[in-house]
Amino acid sequence: MGRSPCCEKAHTNKGAWTKEEDDRLISYIRAHGEGCWRSLPKAAGLLRCGKSCRLRWINYLRPDLKRGNFTHDEDELIIKLHSLLGNKWSLIAGRLPGRTDNEIKNYWNTHIRRKLLNRGIDPSTHRPLNVSADSAHPNQDAATISFSKQQDSDDGKASVFADLHRDAKMGVAVERCPDLNLELTISPPHQNQEAEDRVQPILKSGGGGRSLCFACSLGLQNSKECSCGIVGNISGGTSGSSSAGGYDFLGLKSAVLDYRSLEMK
DNA sequence: AACCAGTCCAACCGCAAAGAC
DNA sequence: CGTCTTTGCGGTTGGACTGGT
Numbered sequence: 001m002g003r004s005p006c007c008e009k010a011h012t013n014k015g016a017w018t019k020e021e022d023d024r025l026i027s028y029i030r031a032h033g034e035g036c037w038r039s040l041p042k043a044a045g046l047l048r049c050g051k052s053c054r055l056r057w058i059n060y061l062r063p064d065l066k067r068g069n070f071t072h073d074e075d076e077l078i079i080k081l082h083s084l085l086g087n088k089w090s091l092i093a094g095r096l097p098g099r100t101d102n103e104i105k106n107y108w109n110t111h112i113r114r115k116l117l118n119r120g121i122d123p124s125t126h127r128p129l130n131v132s133a134d135s136a137h138p139n140q141d142a143a144t145i146s147f148s149k150q151q152d153s154d155d156g157k158a159s160v161f162a163d164l165h166r167d168a169k170m171g172v173a174v175e176r177c178p179d180l181n182l183e184l185t186i187s188p189p190h191q192n193q194e195a196e197d198r199v200q201p202i203l204k205s206g207g208g209g210r211s212l213c214f215a216c217s218l219g220l221q222n223s224k225e226c227s228c229g230i231v232g233n234i235s236g237g238t239s240g241s242s243s244a245g246g247y248d249f250l251g252l253k254s255a256v257l258d259y260r261s262l263e264m265k
Numbered sequence: 266a267a268c269c270a271g272t273c274c275a276a277c278c279g280c281a282a283a284g285a286c
Numbered sequence: 287c288g289t290c291t292t293t294g295c296g297g298t299t300g301g302a303c304t305g306g307t
Contacts, residue, residue, distance in 0.1 A: 014276085017276090038291085060275075090296085101294095105297085110274080111273095
């Protein structure tokens with residue numbers, strides 16, 4: 001194709017950034033904006049690869065970064081988001097303004113993992129450490145397993161879907177949240193400004209009070225698993241349909257999650 | 266003061282998705 | 287439509303820092 005490789009590995013600096021390099025990068029991005037990372041280093045006069053510049057900017061130099069310790073609320077929000085999304089650090093970071101995926105990932109690995117272990121919770125499954133997966137699901141039948149595997153092989157959304165489907169079989173989360181819609185999309189800052197300002201994501205229920213099958217509850221209305229027969233009829237009905245009562249899904253009643261504003265890639 | 270172990274975090278690496286050609 | 291580049295993400299690493307002995 002004639003394009004040059006993305007990184008000219010020779011003749012590039014590695015390791016810690018100097019103050020001068022930071023200044024160059026900041027002033028270039030201030031003048032020209034973000035993007036075009038490949039050509040940026042040359043244009044900015046930096047002996048770095050574009051990847052390195054992007055990382056430095058996103059994780060350290062961005063002006064909107066919130067430095068300093070995580071608050072207790074942020075801790076709990078990260079735990080809850082992680083229980084839903086797994087190691088989707090960028091998605092989690094998207095719900096914590098001023099925090100980066102790298103920062104949250106580091107914080108998770110150094111603090112929260114230990115915190116959960118001390119609580120007797122498995123950080124990867126968010127279930128009690130002394131309960132094995134098998135013994136926890138004694139009634140899980142073969143059909144369920146094959147269904148979960150099928151979904152697991154799909155994208156992240158389906159993976160969450162499969163996890164929650166397992167939970168549904170156990171009567172866990174879904175029992176408490178029958179109308180949960182896991183349609184995960186990134187949205188611009190939305191109407192609830194006060195809530196946004198407090199970094200409080202909003203969990204919307206999906207069916208506006210209608211009784212949905214599990215597949216529709218998860219925003220998979222077109223799934224063959226749909227058994228309620230309202231295909232295609234609810235996907236647009238999430239805004240403003242936040243249940244007045246609000247499900248306390250994973251304890252998110254007060255710091256609830258807006259699934260419309262999360263996107264599984 | 267010197268050493269060591271544990272912790273923290275910035276940065277790197279490899280991979281995959283998205284987009285360009 | 288297939289190939290290649292670019293970008294973004296998650297996992298991992300290594301050096302700096304800190305506290306204990």
